[in-house]
Amino acid sequence: MGVSEPLYGSEKFFLRVRILAHDSSIQCNMGAFSRHTPNIFLMTTSFLYLFRESPEEMARLSPAELQEDMARWMTWTEALAQNGNLEDGQPLLAEGRVVGPTFERLKDGPYPDAGEIVSGYLMIRAAHLDHATELAKACPILHYETGSVEIREIIKLPNPSNA
Numbered sequence: 030m031g032v033s034e035p036l037y038g039s040e041k042f043f044l045r046v047r048i049l050a051h052d053s054s055i056q057c058n059m060g061a062f063s064r065h066t067p068n069i070f071l072m073t074t075s076f077l078y079l080f081r082e083s084p085e086e087m088a089r090l091s092p093a094e095l096q097e098d099m100a101r102w103m104t105w106t107e108a109l110a111q112n113g114n115l116e117d118g119q120p121l122l123a124e125g126r127v128v129g130p131t132f133e134r135l136k137d138g139p140y141p142d143a144g145e146i147v148s149g150y151l152m153i154r155a156a157h158l159d160h161a162t163e164l165a166k167a168c169p170i171l172h173y174e175t176g177s178v179e180i181r182e183i184i185k186l187p188n189p190s191n192a
Contacts, residue, residue: 074154074156075154076181077153077180078118078150078161078178078180080147080148080170081178081179082145082146082173082176083144084145085144086173086175101172105168106151114153114155114164118151118152121146158180162180
């Protein structure tokens with residue numbers, strides 16, 4: 030592995046895990062893992078999925094289609110959870126606001142001009158952006174013409190109360 034290559038970009042890498050048990054700590058090498066190792070909790074990169082869709086397209090769905098859609102979401106999120114990728118997530122109401130630096134830019138939204146809304150989010154764990162992208166390709170929102178998933182890596186800032 031070259032010096033400029035990120036550790037998580039290599040096919041195999043080593044993880045050092047600190048195990049805290051009672052009041053003592055034990056360090057152990059976990060050995061080489063493929064970047065697709067299912068024991069994902071050892072890989073601590075968090076990503077945010079923002080789901081965007083057209084409310085008009087979703088409003089055209091029949092009750093049976095809505096049931097099928099919900100079943101696809103349940104199957105997908107349960108698989109993410111079982112593989113250790115799912116951290117958190119919730120759907121969002123369509124109503125919201127976008128606040129700008131002046132009162133005149135206060136708009137009902139969140140995206141009134143674009144015709145799409147952010148309909149929900151998930152926080153997931155993945156080895157790297159390419160891994161998070163592969164997981165997102167199975168997202169049920171992509172079943173719809175206007176559906177999309179925005180993927181953003183979450184930056185972990187220090188907690189000011191612990192400083």
